[in-house]
Amino acid sequence: MKLYEYRILANITQQELAELTGVSKTHISKLERCLEMPSVNLLIHLSVILNTCPCKILDYHKCVHD
Numbered sequence: 437m438k439l440y441e442y443r444i445l446a447n448i449t450q451q452e453l454a455e456l457t458g459v460s461k462t463h464i465s466k467l468e469r470c471l472e473m474p475s476v477n478l479l480i481h482l483s484v485i486l487n488t489c490p491c492k493i494l495d496y497h498k499c500v501h502d
Contacts (some may be wrong), residue, residue: 439493440468442486457481 443453443464452466457478459485466472473495474482483490 442488446486456485
């Protein structure tokens with residue numbers, strides 16, 4: 437799954453996820469579209485909030501080829 441799908445499953449908006457992680461909504465949008473990669477700290481924070489492991493959030497191959 438992609439970051440977007442994990443966020444939707446968690447019933448969290450981009451704005452809410454941005455506030456929970458301390459980054460901008462624009463940054464979350466770019467992460468979901470694979471235009472940017474998260475820092476290690478952000479990746480860990482996202483995985484805790486979305487209740488998944490970091491490796492699943494980093495499934496960059498799916499972003500590029502889906």
